Amino acid sequence: MYPVTHSGWLVKAFFSRTSSTLRKKKIRRVKINADKANESSEQIITRKRKKYEKRRRRFKGDTTNIFKGSYLQVEQEVIQLRDAFKNVFLALTKKEKALVENALHGSNSKEVLVMDESSNIQITRGIIQCLKSEGKLNDDVINLYLELLKEREKREPTKFLKCHFFNTFFYVKLTGRGNYNYNAVKRWTRHQKIGYNLLECDSILVPIYKFYQQHWCLAIINIKEKKFQYFDSLSGRNHDDSVFNILAQYIKDEAEDKCRKDLDVDKWKREYVENLPKQGNIYDCGVFLIKYADFHTRGMPFNFTQADMPYFRERTAKEILRLRAE
Structure with a gap:
C-alpha cells in the first residue's frame, strides 16, 4: 500500500472522483458493516464517527462536506433501519406464546378476550381465531x-x-x-x-x-x-x-x-x-x-x-x- 500525503498525487487522484461515486461506495460499505456488526446502535455511531474524524485529520483538506454530507448521514439511516427491522421481527416470549396459544386454540368461542373502548370493537375467541393457520x-x-x-x-x-x-x-x-x-x-x-x-x-x-x-x-x-x-x-x-x-x-x-x-x-x-x-x-x-x-x-x-x-x-x-x- 502506498503512503498518502497531503500534496501527493494519490490525494489528487482520490479527489478527482465524483462525489456520487464516493457516496455509492460509502453507502455500500456502511450497509455491509451495519449488517455484520453485533454492536449496539450507539457503539456503531461512535466507532464510525471516530473513523470519520481520523480520516478528516489524515487528509487535512476541505473534505468535511464530502464525508459529512454522505457518510454520516447514510450511517444514521442504516442504523435506524437496522433497529427497525429488529423490532419488526422480534420473537415472542414464552409468556406471549402461551397467551396466543390459549386465545387461538381455546374451546369457548364466545368468551370475550379483549374490548377496545376507542373503537368499540369486542374480540371474542371465535373472532380472533381467524388468525389461526389458514384462517x-x-x-x-x-x-x-x-x-x-x-x-x-x-x-x-x-x-x-x-x-x-x-x-x-x-x-x-x-x-x-x-x-x-x-x-x-x-x-x-x-x-x-x-x-x-x-x-x-x-x-x-x-x-x-x-x-x-x-x-x-x-x-x-x-x-x-x-x-x-x-x-x-x-x-x-x-x-x-x-x-x-x-x-x-x-x-x-x-x-x-x-x-x-x-x-x-x-x-x-x-x-x-x-x-x-x-x-x-x-x-x-x-x-x-x-x-x-x-x-x-x-x-x-x-x-x-x-x-x-x-x-x-x-x-x-x-x-x-x-x-x-x-
Whole structure:
C-alpha cells in the first residue's frame, strides 16, 4: 500500500472522483458493516464517527462536506433501519406464546378476550381465531389492528408517518350499491371527531375487500408523494381503475368540504405497486394487507415474504390481546 500525503498525487487522484461515486461506495460499505456488526446502535455511531474524524485529520483538506454530507448521514439511516427491522421481527416470549396459544386454540368461542373502548370493537375467541393457520382475517381483527397502528403513531409520532386509517366499511359505504356517494361518509372525518384534516396526513389507508374474489387489498392516498397506490398480494393481476377514480373524487370532495380547497389530483401518479411480497395461497391476503399498512407507516421497505406469515399471525394476535402495536 502506498503512503498518502497531503500534496501527493494519490490525494489528487482520490479527489478527482465524483462525489456520487464516493457516496455509492460509502453507502455500500456502511450497509455491509451495519449488517455484520453485533454492536449496539450507539457503539456503531461512535466507532464510525471516530473513523470519520481520523480520516478528516489524515487528509487535512476541505473534505468535511464530502464525508459529512454522505457518510454520516447514510450511517444514521442504516442504523435506524437496522433497529427497525429488529423490532419488526422480534420473537415472542414464552409468556406471549402461551397467551396466543390459549386465545387461538381455546374451546369457548364466545368468551370475550379483549374490548377496545376507542373503537368499540369486542374480540371474542371465535373472532380472533381467524388468525389461526389458514384462517381468513375478518373485519374486526383488521379494523382493530388498524386502530392499534393509529394509537402507535400517536404514542411515538416521530417514528411513524402521520396516517389516517379507514376501517373496512368505509369503501363499501363510499361506493354504496355501485354508485359513488360522498355524503354517506362525509361526517366520518369531521375535525371534532378525528382532531385533524385529512390533507394534514402523509397517507390515507383504505382497506378494500373484493367480494367476487373474496380477497383483501390495500389502497393508499399518498398525500405526501401526490399519488394513489394499490397493493395487491396476488401480483396485482386484477387492475381496477375504478378504485383510483373513486378515491381521487373522494379526496377532492374532502378537500373542498373540510378545507374549502380546490385540490387538483389529475396529475397525481396512479400506481399499481408490483414489487411486493406476494402470497402463495388463498387465505393470507388479510395478513398481507395489515403488514403492508404496518411497514408503510414505518417508512420501511416491505422486507418480508410468505414464509413470515405464521409469525405475523402470532404477533398480530399478541398485539390485539395486549391492545398495543409495537
